[in-house]
Amino acid sequence: MLTIEWSASEGWQAPLIKPFGNLSLHPACSSLHYAIQAFDQSEFLECIRRLVKIDQDWVPHSDSASLYIRPTFLGTEQSLGVKKAANALLYVILCPVGSYFNSQTDGLSLWADPKYTRAWKGGTGNYKMGGNYGCSLFAQYEAEDHGCQQVLWLYGEDHQITEAGTMNIFLHWINEDGEEELATPPLDGIILPGVTRQSILELTGKWNLHIPCQDKDSQLSSRIAKELTDIQHGRTPSDWTFLV
Numbered sequence: 547m548l549t550i551e552w553s554a555s556e557g558w559q560a561p562l563i564k565p566f567g568n569l570s571l572h573p574a575c576s577s578l579h580y581a582i583q584a585f586d587q588s589e590f591l592e593c594i595r596r597l598v599k600i601d602q603d604w605v606p607h608s609d610s611a612s613l614y615i616r617p618t619f620l621g622t623e624q625s626l627g628v629k630k631a632a633n634a635l636l637y638v639i640l641c642p643v644g645s646y647f648n649s650q651t652d653g654l655s656l657w658a659d660p661k662y663t664r665a666w667k668g669g670t671g672n673y674k675m676g677g678n679y680g681c682s683l684f685a686q687y688e689a690e691d692h693g694c695q696q697v698l699w700l701y702g703e704d705h706q707i708t709e710a711g712t713m714n715i716f717l718h719w720i721n722e723d724g725e726e727e728l729a730t731p732p733l734d735g736i737i738l739p740g741v742t743r744q745s746i747l748e749l750t751g752k753w754n755l756h757i758p759c760q761d762k763d764s765q766l767s768s769r770i771a772k773e774l775t776d777i778q779h780g781r782t783p784s785d786w787t788f789l790v
């Protein structure tokens with residue numbers, strides 16, 4: 547694992563790659579985002595590169611599996627108070643993972659109930675903060691009780707569609723003007739700005755979107771999935787540079 551400690555008095559410490567071990571955390575540890583000065587992004591990416599290099603034998607060579615990289619940043623201050631932490635830890639762990647969903651289905655069944663709200667204006671829904679996910683579990687269990695796989699998150703009195711589970715969503719439809727359209731909710735503070743969302747926008751922006759959708763093999767979602775996995779596996783057209 548990669549660990550980088552931070553303290554208010556000394557700032558960021560030197561990054562360390564060490565054998566995986568348990569973290570001892572104080573119960574009051576809190577996630578923070580812009581509370582302290584961010585670690586340099588390109589240096590962090592280089593640290594992750596070195597970590598992956600050490601663990602490269604764990605990288606699955608398959609289209610349906612990948613090496614999951616989880617960076618986490620949390621307060622480690624030894625105090626119960628709810629305040630800005632004076633000590634924090636940025637760490638990264640890795641794990642080979644299979645497909646996120648158990649079965650390769652043609653789609654996911656979604657459960658939508660407006661009594662639940664994933665994120666709200668002025669909240670933290672546009673950050674990957676731990677607190678956002680605990681409360682979403684109630685809705686997820688209810689979805690499963692109703693035989694659905696994921697929650698479709700609605701927002702506001704008019705039940706705007708925002709995200710599904712922990713995924714951004716796209717609607718591919720013929721709009722009111724009879725045009726084929728691919729739409730996704732805007733990043734207005736309640737949407738997590740996912741890299742998959744951004745990749746799909748950049749990819750399809752180059753296509754003009756006239757895609758025959760009669761048969762399953764030519765579905766837009768299959769074409770996007772294929773192009774993204776091609777990029778991830780280095781089978782890319784020469785004009786394409788990976789988004790990371």
Ligand SMILES: *Cc1c(COP(=O)(O)O)cnc(C)c1O
Nearest residue numbers: 709712713714738740741742743
């Ligand atoms: C992680 C996450 C996403 C997807 O982000 P990616 O960068 O595409 O993996 C979308 N919505 C929520 C709420 C998430 O937590």
